[in-house]
Amino acid sequence: MRRAALGDIDAIVDLEETAFPADPWSSVLIEEAVAGLLPxxxxxxxxxxxxxVGYAAVSVVQDVAELQRIATVVAARRTGVAxxxxxxxxAHAGERGAERLLLEVREANVAARALYAGxxxxxxxxxxxxxxxxxxAIVLERSVRMTP
Structure with a gap:
């Protein structure tokens, strides 16, 4: 795992369009986030x-983090990457002082809901x-697992 770099933008955009065809984030928004322009x-x-093999987008504001996006390439699904x-x-959220981690998931997305429940x-x-x-959308929450 690592922080995304500018060289990852095309792969993120491609997977975003594949994983979220009904509402993909724009390439401009992804580029701004990866470039650090969305604080x-x-x-x-x-x-x-x-x-x-995949990416996740997280937003942290004070004590609340939100998992905004997560996707893996087809070959990496059900392998533990997600x-x-x-x-x-x-870990990223905890390092920034978040205590809660939230996300929204489509009600009909059974696979994602199982992942999150697990x-x-x-x-x-x-x-x-x-x-x-x-x-x-179903809003889900869990406590950030603080690491020692």
Missing amino acids: TTTFLVAEIAARW DALIDAVD AGFTEIARRPRYYRDGTD
């Missing part, structure tokens, strides 16, 4: 044997018609 947002990337990205997000997230709210296509 609360950080992109982390995962590599296995020097191969780029769990490792969540752990990296958690990572200790619990439902705290629902957002009707949250996504562009009218799909509801």
Whole structure:
């Protein structure tokens, strides 16, 4: 796991469009975040044997962190990469003083919901018609796991 660099932008944009076809973040927004122009947002990337396999975007504001995006390439799914990205997000959030980690997930995204449940997230709210296509979001939360 490492912080994203400018050379990662194209891979992040490509995976963003594949993983979130209904509402991908724009390449401009991703570039601004990776370049450090969005002070609360950080992109982390995962590599296995020097191969780029996924990313996560996290925003930290005071004691609350939000996992805004997470995606892995198809070949890396169900291999523990997403769990490792969540752990990296958690560590990043904890280093910046966050106590809670939040996220929104599509109600119909069964695989993501299982991932998050396994990572200790619990439902705290629902957002009707949250996504562009009218799909509801489930808001999940867990405590940031402080490392000694």
